[in-house]
Amino acid sequence: MFEWSETQEAVRDAVRKFVEAEVKPKVDELEHGDLPPYDIIRKIYSTFGMDQMARESFKRALERKVSGEAPADRSEARGDGGAAGMTLIPIIELCHYCPGIVTAMGVSIGLTAGTVMKRGTPAQMERWGLDLLTLEKIGAWAITEPGSGSDALGGMKSSARRDGDEYILNGNKTFITNGPYADTIVFYAKLDDGSDTPVRDRQVLTFVLDRGMEGLEQSEPFRKMGLHSSPTGEIFLSDVRVGRDRLLGETEEETGGGGRESAKDNFVTERAGVAAMSLGLIEECLSLSVAYARDRELWGKPIADFQLIQLKLARMEVARLNVQNLVFRHIEMMAAGKTLTLAEASAMKLYSAQAASEVAMDAVQLFGGNGYMAEFRVEQLARDAKVFQIYAGTDEIQVTHIARDLLSRPS
Amino acid sequence: MNVVVCVKQIPDPAAPQALDPQTHNLVREGKLILDDSDSYGVEMALQLAEQAGGGEVTIVSMAPNGETSGLRTALAMGAAKAILISDEALRGSDALSTAKVLAKAIERVSPDLVLAATESTDGYTGTTPVQVAELLGLPSITFAKKVSIAGGKVTVERQTEAGYDEVECPLPAVVTVTAGVVEPRYPSFKGIMAAKSKPVDQLTVADLGLEGQVGSAGARQAITDVADADTRQSGEIVVDEGDAHERVVQFLEQLKLV
Numbered sequence: 001m002f003e004w005s006e007t008q009e010a011v012r013d014a015v016r017k018f019v020e021a022e023v024k025p026k027v028d029e030l031e032h033g034d035l036p037p038y039d040i041i042r043k044i045y046s047t048f049g050m051d052q053m054a055r056e057s058f059k060r061a062l063e064r065k066v067s068g069e070a071p072a073d074r075s076e077a078r079g080d081g082g083a084a085g086m087t088l089i090p091i092i093e094l095c096h097y098c099p100g101i102v103t104a105m106g107v108s109i110g111l112t113a114g115t116v117m118k119r120g121t122p123a124q125m126e127r128w129g130l131d132l133l134t135l136e137k138i139g140a141w142a143i144t145e146p147g148s149g150s151d152a153l154g155g156m157k158s159s160a161r162r163d164g165d166e167y168i169l170n171g172n173k174t175f176i177t178n179g180p181y182a183d184t185i186v187f188y189a190k191l192d193d194g195s196d197t198p199v200r201d202r203q204v205l206t207f208v209l210d211r212g213m214e215g216l217e218q219s220e221p222f223r224k225m226g227l228h229s230s231p232t233g234e235i236f237l238s239d240v241r242v243g244r245d246r247l248l249g250e251t252e253e254e255t256g257g258g259g260r261e262s263a264k265d266n267f268v269t270e271r272a273g274v275a276a277m278s279l280g281l282i283e284e285c286l287s288l289s290v291a292y293a294r295d296r297e298l299w300g301k302p303i304a305d306f307q308l309i310q311l312k313l314a315r316m317e318v319a320r321l322n323v324q325n326l327v328f329r330h331i332e333m334m335a336a337g338k339t340l341t342l343a344e345a346s347a348m349k350l351y352s353a354q355a356a357s358e359v360a361m362d363a364v365q366l367f368g369g370n371g372y373m374a375e376f377r378v379e380q381l382a383r384d385a386k387v388f389q390i391y392a393g394t395d396e397i398q399v400t401h402i403a404r405d406l407l408s409r410p411s
Numbered sequence: 412m413n414v415v416v417c418v419k420q421i422p423d424p425a426a427p428q429a430l431d432p433q434t435h436n437l438v439r440e441g442k443l444i445l446d447d448s449d450s451y452g453v454e455m456a457l458q459l460a461e462q463a464g465g466g467e468v469t470i471v472s473m474a475p476n477g478e479t480s481g482l483r484t485a486l487a488m489g490a491a492k493a494i495l496i497s498d499e500a501l502r503g504s505d506a507l508s509t510a511k512v513l514a515k516a517i518e519r520v521s522p523d524l525v526l527a528a529t530e531s532t533d534g535y536t537g538t539t540p541v542q543v544a545e546l547l548g549l550p551s552i553t554f555a556k557k558v559s560i561a562g563g564k565v566t567v568e569r570q571t572e573a574g575y576d577e578v579e580c581p582l583p584a585v586v587t588v589t590a591g592v593v594e595p596r597y598p599s600f601k602g603i604m605a606a607k608s609k610p611v612d613q614l615t616v617a618d619l620g621l622e623g624q625v626g627s628a629g630a631r632q633a634i635t636d637v638a639d640a641d642t643r644q645s646g647e648i649v650v651d652e653g654d655a656h657e658r659v660v661q662f663l664e665q666l667k668l669v
Binding site: 006007010011013014017018047048049050052053086 | 444480483484487597598599600601602603604606607
């Protein structure tokens with residue numbers, strides 16, 4: 001694929017119209033105020049019938065789980081029917097204005113609901129999955145801790161101490177997207193079974209918590225560099241008592257890899273998502289920059305006439321083309337029932353995130369003093385782009401994943 | 412309740428446009444989109460059909476090069492099918508030619524109601540819908556800001572400069588709706604995917620039996636010249652030397668605003 005299909009273009013046009021009408025007028029409140037993004041996300045879902053589609057896919061997933069049928073893996077014979085494109089188009093369009101909305105939505109639906117649906121029992125899917133998938137409830141996915149980000153699983157200190165049939169949960173989580181507002185929290189903790197297994201090596205269990213539980217505290221949103229339309233906070237657990245019904249899968253047995261694998265399941269989807277976000281942000285920076293270069297005059301002519309400005313525009317176009325090609329490749333592979341390797345997904349994320357940051361900072365430079373002012377919007381996009389290199393695996397982690405995958409292959 | 416909506420597919424107003432130097436017609440070679448002013452008619456039709464508890468909405472359009480992009484938008488919103496009249500012989504059609512073509516196509520559906528926008532946002536003649544009504548021998552009401560159907564009659568709040576008139580006429584009828592009569596829905600993703608397989612009947616001038624009567628052959632109207640509009644004059648700048656408020660009041664008095 002080298003361009004969107006007619007249907008994909010129709011979806012893009014419809015979402016673009018919505019974003020211009022519903023998101024653009026609220027950018028100030030979202031990015032420079034404290035307006036939480038959830039009502040807008042719910043409106044996107046209801047407007048485009050995504051809530052109804054979620055109900056239908058929930059029903060199918062539940063039936064599969066109950067019947068014990070294997071999940072719809074993307075075998076080569078059966079692609080995703082173009083679903084990846086349909087998911088990524090709204091992401092790209094939203095990132096023209098508010099990448100944070102995508103982060104808040106992605107964490108609630110992709111990570112939180114995704115984990116419950118994949119690891120939960122049918123009862124747990126019904127209890128939490130549907131409300132999360134339709135955005136009736138907002139989800140947070142709590143893995144990172146103050147002392148461990150990239151080393152989230154090994155360095156994790158949060159504990160789940162067995163107490164009869166129940167568990168006592170303790171620990172602090174930080175940088176938790178939707179943390180301040182989440183109704184449902186997927187919480188990762190190390191099993192404390194009373195043995196002297198070193199903490200690093202203990203089994204990771206996954207629990208589901210509800211807002212307001214005794215001993216569970218959710219912080220106010222953090223002040224941060226950018227991505228203000230995605231509220232981020234801390235979660236504190238102090239002797240939170242839970243039954244086995246809140247342990248995902250309702251067993252400590254590591255079927256399908258347990259909590260550690262559960263956290264890693266999301267790598268490819270998440271990394272492709274960041275590439276799509278980068279594409280939207282780059283497209284916006286490029287079109288704003290081209291328009292500004294034409295309009296802005298210095299020494300009696302448009303700055304577009306100066307070659308140093310042309311160089312910036314050319315570099316932005318190179319980045320746009322490369323990232324678009326990567327996103328198209330992912331969409332096409334998914335449609336063909338294939339998945340990116342860990343090295344490919346990590347390379348795509350590494351390149352796209354760096355490209356987005358560079359393009360956005362070049363746009364600020366091209367706009368000069370105006371670029372530093374909020375009114376011209378590129379400063380917000382530049383602040384937002386920086387996090388692409390940090391979350392969903394830092395640049396440095398992507399490098400190690402690429403290398404690890406390449407070096408683990410038979411010579 | 413079967414409703415036909417006449418729609419126009421126009422070049423994207425956000426993209427740069429050009430006039431053909433020979434014919435002075437708008438160049439319509441690229442992708443065309445559903446005229447935004449027609450989305451109100453489509454939404455109105457869908458709501459009326461839903462309220463009536465049944466029936467379907469048919470889109471009728473005339474466009475060059477078999478263009479269906481704009482029709483797909485209307486189908487994605489929920490219309491059941493579309494009729495497209497696309498024929499090289501239609502090049503150079505004036506408003507009356509267009510009305511003849513649309514009327515012939517509409518006859519095939521025998522609808523209870525025909526809706527159209529008050530005017531297109533590329534041509535702005537605003538005459539086609541009433542010509543369609545005349546050719547079909549149907550009553551017409553223009554500038555509707557509210558439309559309701561009951562007891563075989565259509566009742567319309569017809570926009571006027573001072574407010575609105577309440578007008579009614581028996582069905583079938585032709586009604587033109589203003590922008591803002593209803594809030595057009597966004598097509599759902601499912602709707603967009605379903606629109607791909609909804610029927611679009613493509614007809615030619617011969618299918619409608621209108622050979623030699625439409626297009627440049629039947630045109631009674633020609634664009635003889637196109638001239639640039641006068642450049643807007645720059646405004647007067649008043650430097651405040653303590654009397655600016657008086658100057659402003661004088662200016663407003665001149666305009667009889669105070």
